[in-house]
Amino acid sequence: MKFLKIPAATITRLSIYSRALEELADGQVSVVSSKKLAELCGVNPAQIRKDLAYFGQFGVRGVGYYVKELLFDIKKILGLNKEWRLAIVGMGNLGCALVAHENFEKQGYSFVAAFDADPMKIGHRLASGLEIHSITHLEEICRETGAEIGVICTPPERAQEVANRMLSIPLKGILNFAPVQLQVPECPACKVENVDFTVKLDNLAYHLTAG
Amino acid sequence: MKFLKIPAATITRLSIYSRALEELADGQVSVVSSKKLAELCGVNPAQIRKDLAYFGQFGVRGVGYYVKELLFDIKKILGLNKEWRLAIVGMGNLGCALVAHENFEKQGYSFVAAFDADPMKIGHRLASGLEIHSITHLEEICRETGAEIGVICTPPERAQEVANRMLSIPLKGILNFAPVQLQVPECPACKVENVDFTVKLDNLAYHLTAG
């Protein structure tokens, strides 16, 4: 149980478990077995127990897991017991949709700054009240607002440049929606996650073609 | 090299290779080595050669790969040598952003039908000219338009129901943007891909907390 390397897939699943647990909690379910939770999440029960075992012991033998407790513990593991401050660059359709997206706020993520390069957009306020700033002030405003995670929604050809500037601030993490592979240094204190519709669609296309 | 099971990760990487190759082709580069391509894609060179080896031999020893040929071959493998027809349900901010998103069209994906449950939205036309239909006509219009892949952008609590109806049409694939684990039968002719911002953000939160 000590300092094993934790698979990336484990973290992803923890996030999924937490969503299922939230639903169970809403439904007044107080105890759940790994078998039941596994069904809800589409994984193997042993997988859930293994995943949790990386971080400690959370269940009661012969009983299962107390939903609220486990949910709390998983959120704590994921670092969701604090507010995370996001800065977003590229306020096109997608950028605006993300800022408006309610699931972020619910999980403790909040947008504290928005940027665009288009003079027509600068100065505008979004429905949330957030003002769109010129990208030229990225570093300055990110520091002022205490942004920790950068969200890139620019066209692909601008993404790398924006990422470089984010790293220099430095922001600690980047959520990249642009369909490019960002070149970032093997950086200890910085992590990039890609959200890539195109790749997912291509996966579908492949399976529908081959299958 | 014959009928080995192909790793899911291989397909995902092929998609990424194709993007990098497109960029190289745009830049008038005609030949690329696995080493160079690997750098661009952030993977190991041997990985690229292994991935390609599942599907045949595409390179020239001592030389590398001809960019345009390889791009063509990868697109063919992925099934991108045809137009894919998409039906989208849930025309909130995100849904509208996706329809407007240019990267889909570029890759041969086209939205042929859009649906929403909100009477205020039904009958409206998007900038692309696409009309928003009532979700009650989902089955009928999907069949008429020959939609093959469904895109779910509804709130999470509606997603499962929409997925069920899509399966019954039947659509062959689903791209799910709702943050829920869809329960679908172990279905031969149907594949679900999830695009999950929340999970990706949680991943970042974890790494920024633990690191």
Added chain:
DNA sequence: GCCTGTGAAGACGTTCACAGCA
């Protein structure tokens, strides 16, 4: 010499099967 193609080795992640405990 250079770079691909590939068997073999290695690393990693998942599942099994059962010991341990309520």
Added chain:
DNA sequence: TGCTGTGAACGTCTTCACAGGC
């Protein structure tokens, strides 16, 4: 009895290292 926690077995994916060919 029921369900968790976990070492060991298994399977999968990645990387190495070199043979094959331009």
